[in-house]
């Protein structure tokens with residue numbers, strides 16, 4: 256009896272403490288005089304954000320309309336300042352990047368400061384992120400992109416054949432799916448040297464596994480909610496999931512993706528003839544196998560590894576006096592083996608899903624706006640004489656194609672959910688004192704659909720002409736930010752843009768895309784990490 260009373264009182268006391276602590280944290284925006292929706296003590300505003308499918312970006316937009324360009328909401332107890340004020344965004348993402356260098360923690364992720372495993376360019380922060388980004392950046396120079404240009408072209412040859420077959424059949428096709436397979440083939444071969452022919456072999460197990468990763472983001476309630484409600488357990492829950500994933504790769508497909516990349520790494524280390532100048536090799540060249548990481552940002556190396564780390568041609572050379580390396584030494588040129596695996600997974604996923612979605616959305620808009628499609632056809636017919644021999648430099652001489660690219664990503668800021676930063680040390684912006692730990696989320700839909708910036712034509716209309724240089728050059732630098740902003744913007748921006756343009760230019764030369772009975776009047780969007788057309792993009796392909 257006594258034990259029961261004791262345990263019940265203890266439990267109630269614990270709950271009361273939790274309740275009061277949360278209520279106090281959720282007072283933050285009121286104390287700062289910042290408006291926003293009333294938070295529930297337990298879930299904050301999560302239910303409004305995620306209760307219906309697809310409505311995270313729409314909900315932010317709704318709140319912006321109600322509370323203005325700067326307002327606060329809560330993910331459980333975690334404060335998020337949602338902004339669409341362009342000067343504010345510039346201050347956070349560029350001018351004060353040093354203070355706002357971390358991305359908002361993902362629902363499930365390891366401790367970015369202490370974890371030995373599971374850290375990559377997207378979820379890291381501080382000096383660790385700088386080190387990873389410094390090594391990765393050179394993979395996306397023009398010279399590197401020119402190297403993979405022929406590979407992309409060969410994959411587009413296959414796409415054109417498949418589209419020709421579809422046009423002969425006179426059936427409606429889901430072009431979004433076709434683009435997904437194409438960009439997957441490009442990424443698998445260009446980044447990892449994995450021979451891939453998913454465009455023909457649609458049941459390829461590696462492709463299906465990668466697709467399952469996105470489906471899981473949308474479906475898995477455990478992944479989605481628990482760490483938001485109780486962020487204190489986020490890192491522990493991640494460790495449990497990692498353990499489960501280690502033994503059951505089918506339960507968490509991300510681990511199967513990592514496993515596949517580890518296979519390629521092993522093969523290359525056993526047989527150096529398999530090495531090729533790709534993204535993976537670039538990372539492998541910086542790999543230190545014998546580093547030990549003690550969780551306090553201290554890394555020590557064997558003598559031979561130390562040589563490798565210090566003598567690479569790095570952007571920021573480490574003084575010889577600092578031979579005892581630690582991770583907080585700025586930018587030493589090395590990667591831990593686990594960082595290479597998890598980072599590769601991120602590239603594989605980020606690299607194919609975003610670009611294919613952008614292509615699908617562009618084709619949807621062109622099919623439903625035939626006069627714009629005609630304008631693009633005219634430009635391509637005039638300036639692109641032989642589409643098969645298209646060159647890298649020709650891509651920049653197609654101005655209307657560039658406008659179509661920009662307008663598509665203006666209408667659909669597909670990567671908007673990750674355009675956020677955490678305040679690492681208290682800071683004041685526009686007179687608002689932002690305490691450390693507050694997250695800044697950009698409401699990109701509101702930024703990209705703001706009638707003041709994008710009018711007089713209705714911002715919901717597809718109007719590539721908005722981007723004619725004489726109009727666009729006078730806009731605020733933060734008015735169009737589909738790839739984020741500042742030093743931590745999208746590292747694959749140029750690859751994504753090149754791939755988009757070469758694919759669209761070549762298929763436009765050959766085909767017309769036509770609305771049909773199965774084409775949605777208004778595209779239903781879903782959020783699977785990125786914004787994506789829920790039911791694909793279904794149109795008819797007509798040979799020209």
Ligand code: HEM
Nearest residue numbers: 605606609610613670674737738739740743744745747751
């Ligand atoms: C149309 C295509 C793409 C779009 C719209 C897009 C969008 C974005 C956005 C909005 C961000 C967040 C930037 C920020 O927080 O400021 C981002 C980050 C990132 N993207 Fe992309 N992306 C695209 C293509 C790619 C490709 C092809 C790759 C890789 C091959 C890639 C890899 C990454 C990585 C690794 C990051 C994290 C960068 C960091 O934290 O330092 N993306 N992307």
